[in-house]
Amino acid sequence: MESADFAAGYYQSMTYIGIVILLSIVYQTRQISKYISRTKWPLVPDLPYKREKSGRIEAEIDNQPREAVTIVPDVSNIHSAPTVYLHKFINYTVSLITIGDMSIGEILLFVFFIVINVTFLLLPFSADASGAETLSKRCAYLALANAAFVFPLATRNSVFLKLIGVPFERLIRFHRWVGRTIYFLLTFHASFQIQQSYNNSVYEALFGTPTNKWGFLAYLSILIIILTSHSVIHEFIMFLGVGLGLYIVDRFTRFILGIGSINVIGMESIQSGVTRIIFEFKDYYEPGQYMFINFSNLKPPVSWIAWHPISFSSAPSIMDDGVHFASIHMKVQGGFSKNLYMKAQGGAEHTRVPLNLRIDGPYGKPSIDFMQYRTVALICGGIGITPMISILRDLVDRQVGGMPIVTQAIYFMWVIPDIDSYQWFGSDLRELMARAETLPENKYLLDIKIFLTRSTTTPSSMFFQGRPDFSVLMQDIKQYHGSGDIAVGVCGPGIMLKQVRNAAIKATTEDDLITSKFTVSSNLIR
Numbered sequence: 001m002e003s004a005d006f007a008a009g010y011y012q013s014m015t016y017i018g019i020v021i022l023l024s025i026v027y028q029t030r031q032i033s034k035y036i037s038r039t040k041w042p043l044v045p046d047l048p049y050k051r052e053k054s055g056r057i058e059a060e061i062d063n064q065p066r067e068a069v070t071i072v073p074d075v076s077n078i079h080s081a082p083t084v085y086l087h088k089f090i091n092y093t094v095s096l097i098t099i100g101d102m103s104i105g106e107i108l109l110f111v112f113f114i115v116i117n118v119t120f121l122l123l124p125f126s127a128d129a130s131g132a133e134t135l136s137k138r139c140a141y142l143a144l145a146n147a148a149f150v151f152p153l154a155t156r157n158s159v160f161l162k163l164i165g166v167p168f169e170r171l172i173r174f175h176r177w178v179g180r181t182i183y184f185l186l187t188f189h190a191s192f193q194i195q196q197s198y199n200n201s202v203y204e205a206l207f208g209t210p211t212n213k214w215g216f217l218a219y220l221s222i223l224i225i226i227l228t229s230h231s232v233i234h235e236f237i238m239f240l241g242v243g244l245g246l247y248i249v250d251r252f253t254r255f256i257l258g259i260g261s262i263n264v265i266g267m268e269s270i271q272s273g274v275t276r277i278i279f280e281f282k283d284y285y286e287p288g289q290y291m292f293i294n295f296s297n298l299k300p301p302v303s304w305i306a307w308h309p310i311s312f313s314s315a316p317s318i319m320d321d322g323v324h325f326a327s328i329h330m331k332v333q334g335g336f337s338k339n340l341y342m343k344a345q346g347g348a349e350h351t352r353v354p355l356n357l358r359i360d361g362p363y364g365k366p367s368i369d370f371m372q373y374r375t376v377a378l379i380c381g382g383i384g385i386t387p388m389i390s391i392l393r394d395l396v397d398r399q400v401g402g403m404p405i406v407t408q409a410i411y412f413m414w415v416i417p418d419i420d421s422y423q424w425f426g427s428d429l430r431e432l433m434a435r436a437e438t439l440p441e442n443k444y445l446l447d448i449k450i451f452l453t454r455s456t457t458t459p460s461s462m463f464f465q466g467r468p469d470f471s472v473l474m475q476d477i478k479q480y481h482g483s484g485d486i487a488v489g490v491c492g493p494g495i496m497l498k499q500v501r502n503a504a505i506k507a508t509t510e511d512d513l514i515t516s517k518f519t520v521s522s523n524l525i526r
Contacts, residue, residue: 008121016145020164024163084509089104090103090104090108091104092505113178114181117181120145121135121139136189147182147243154171154172170367187219263279263357273332273341274332274383275340275341277328278326279325279357283362284316285312287312287366287393288387288390289362289363290361291309291361292359292361294357295357297356298340307360311328312362313425314328314390318397328386331383371405373485374481375481375485376487376489380490380491381416381492382493384491385424387491388489393428408443408445409444413449414451418452419463429448449468450463452466470499471503474504474506478507
């Protein structure tokens with residue numbers, strides 16, 4: 001019976017490993033295919049181009065006048081109806097009490113994970129004995145099997161991230177699922193063991209034997225982990241050795257990489273409480289990534305150990321010109337960001353002593369590759385613009401530089417309270433628009449819209465009053481561009497993320513004229 005109970009945990013571990021290997025093969029194959037395809041210059045077709053003149057439609061392509069005709073978007077079907085509706089179904093976001101927003105796909109993954117555990121919990125083995133004792137021991141072994149994977153799911157340099165290409169921001173949710181499942185399995189095991197040992201004395205049931213004593217203390221430690229969400233070293237070396245080793249390697253790697261200081265080139269306080277910092281950065285990073293920063297001499301001793309997540313606001317394409325600088329923008333939202341802002345202002349309490357900057361990262365990435373889509377919509381709210389403008393700049397730089405890129409049309413939408421907030425990135429947006437104007441208008445499009453939620457006036461046609469209706473915006477983009485998958489990136493308040501995701505899913509349709517699929521990336525750190 002003992003070996004059969006152990007076998008359940010062993011086979012479940014092998015099942016997990018098999019799933020990881022399968023996902024790794026699929027992801028790595030797609031990466032190789034994507035890399036090969038990037039070496040070929042893409043064919044850049046004309047955008048749908050219309051211009052009113054004397055009440056008629058005149059079309060001009062490559063500056064060659066043609067007969068007055070109406071140019072309409074390509075409306076050929078590129079996805080089957082089942083594909084479109086499956087995409088809509090698995091990406092629709094719902095709000096769950098005590099859990100938060102989850103897509104249907106994530107819910108299905110969670111159900112699949114539970115099914116695996118229940119299957120191996122109840123699956124009969126030839127050496128099994130009947131009764132609750134077998135079920136209790138099997139719960140313990142299955143908890144250990146799950147524990148072998150809980151640590152790799154919580155590391156930013158996880159082997160899972162490298163193999164299957166899932167960003168840390170999405171893996172951490174699976175880490176929580178596995179941790180809570182371990183707790184529930186061990187709760188049943190501990191309850192049964194205590195019940196069996198109880199003989200008119202609670203103390204004897206808990207501490208009467210070495211097994212009960214150490215088992216109860218181990219359960220208390222797991223309870224503390226669940227309540228505080230901190231990691232702790234368990235004594236189950238056989239199952240946790242590999243996972244714990246990977247966790248230690250991750251923490252050690254982050255410690256080593258964060259020792260060296262980064263040269264701060266300059267910093268300035270921008271209107272409405274935003275600090276802009278430019279620093280030397282020679283490592284490669286992807287647009288939309290984030291890092292952890294530490295200013296050890298900002299306000300010691302707290303600043304010695306305080307690390308803060310922040311997105312890059314610059315784009316890695318700047319390095320193609322030999323400029324090894326990067327930038328971040330941080331809005332005043334707490335004590336650290338307030339001290340940083342006052343430092344940038346150079347107040348009496350904050351002298352111009354150079355900041356000692358340390359970096360841990362970069363980490364994460366958008367869940368979709370924007371330059372693989374002909375049409376891209378980037379939506380941001382407030383300071384959530386930082387990763388979005390990094391992606392925008394990278395796309396425009398690649399277009400202007402003539403690099404292999406699929407993206408032709410870019411829609412950028414920024415929701416802010418008033419015109420003061422526009423000053424955070426106003427000069428950057430104007431620069432990007434000026435560069436985009438050098439591109440042929442029948443090949444490329446950059447459309448920027450700024451929505452002012454607290455303003456009664458709009459300085460130019462680029463500005464709009466009130467909050468946007470994302471459903472209408474998605475429909476307009478689809479109607480203009482016709483067939484073709486559309487990538488949507490969003491970063492901002494939680495309610496905005498949900499509205500954008502559901503608006504994109506709603507706009508995903510299949511009929512006799514148009515098939516469009518919106519793919520949304522919303523796991524960006526700002």
